[in-house]
Amino acid sequence: MSLINVQGVVLKYIKLGESDKIITLLTDKLGKIDAVAHGARRTKSKFMASTQPFCYGEYQLHKGKNLYTISQSNIINSFQTILMDLDKVAYGMYFLELIDNITENEVKSISILALILKTLYILTHDEVDLRLLRLVFDFKAISISGYMPQIVNCVKCGRRIKEGYFSINRGGMICTDCKDNQAVYGINKETLNNLHIIKNIKLENLRNIKYDEKSINYLQNIMTKYILYQTETDFKSLSILDKIKR
Numbered sequence: 001m002s003l004i005n006v007q008g009v010v011l012k013y014i015k016l017g018e019s020d021k022i023i024t025l026l027t028d029k030l031g032k033i034d035a036v037a038h039g040a041r042r043t044k045s046k047f048m049a050s051t052q053p054f055c056y057g058e059y060q061l062h063k064g065k066n067l068y069t070i071s072q073s074n075i076i077n078s079f080q081t082i083l084m085d086l087d088k089v090a091y092g093m094y095f096l097e098l099i100d101n102i103t104e105n106e107v108k109s110i111s112i113l114a115l116i117l118k119t120l121y122i123l124t125h126d127e128v129d130l131r132l133l134r135l136v137f138d139f140k141a142i143s144i145s146g147y148m149p150q151i152v153n154c155v156k157c158g159r160r161i162k163e164g165y166f167s168i169n170r171g172g173m174i175c176t177d178c179k180d181n182q183a184v185y186g187i188n189k190e191t192l193n194n195l196h197i198i199k200n201i202k203l204e205n206l207r208n209i210k211y212d213e214k215s216i217n218y219l220q221n222i223m224t225k226y227i228l229y230q231t232e233t234d235f236k237s238l239s240i241l242d243k244i245k246r
C-alpha cells in the first residue's frame with residue numbers, strides 16, 4: 001500500500017453510503033482528486049471538520065483501484081469563519097465551484113491552488129467589496145486556466161485598442177472597424193481602463209482601489225457570460241449569488 005501526503009483545499013463533497021463522504025480535494029502534489037473519507041459524516045469522526053468545503057489541510061492518502069482514501073488529516077486553516085456571513089458563504093461556494101469547473105482531475109496547478117487560498121484568506125480576514133473580489137478572482141481564474149481575455153489589442157485585426165466592444169466568442173476586445181453582429185458589449189475608455197486594473201491588480205491590494213459600482217456590475221455581467229461560454233457548465237452557486245444585493 002503506497003501512502004502519499006498532500007496539502008489541499010476541500011472543494012466539495014458527496015455523501016457515500018451511511019456515513020462516508022467522497023471529497024473533491026485540490027492538492028499541491030496531485031492536482032484535483034476525489035478521496036473517500038470513511039465515517040466522515042459521523043459527528044464524532046476525526047474527519048468531520050477536515051472534510052468540510054473551504055478546509056485547507058494536510059491529508060495522508062492511499063490509492064485504491066479507483067479512488068484515494070484518506071487515512072489521516074490535519075487542518076491547516078479551516079476557513080470556517082466564512083460560514084458566519086451568508087454573503088461570504090455564497091461567494092465562497094461560487095469560488096470553489098468555479099475552481100472545480102475549470103480544473104481537470106489529476107492535473108497539477110500550483111497557481112490555481114495559490115489563487116483559491118489567497119482568495120479564501122481575504123474572504124475571512126479583509127473587508128473587501130465582495131463584488132470586486134469576485135470580478136478579480138474570475139479574471140485570474142479564467143486566465144490561469146488558459147482563457148485570458150485579450151484586452152490590449154483587437155482580437156481580429158491586432159490593432160492596439162482604446163475602446164470598442166467585448167466579444168464573448170472571440171475572447172476579447174474588438175475594434176469599431178472589426179465589429180461583427182455577434183454578441184458584443186460596448187466598452188468605453190474608462191471601462192477598458194477598469195478592465196486593465198482588474199487584470200493587473202494583486203488580490204492583496206484590492207482594499208486600496210477605488211472603483212465605480214456601475215462599471216463593476218457591467219464588467220461582471222460580461223465576465224460571467226464569458227466564463228459560462230468557456231466552461232460550458234452550469235453553476236449551481238450562481239443563482240444564489242445573483243440574489244445577493246450588497
Ligand SMILES: [Zn+2]
Nearest residue numbers: 154157175178
Ligand atoms: Zn480590429
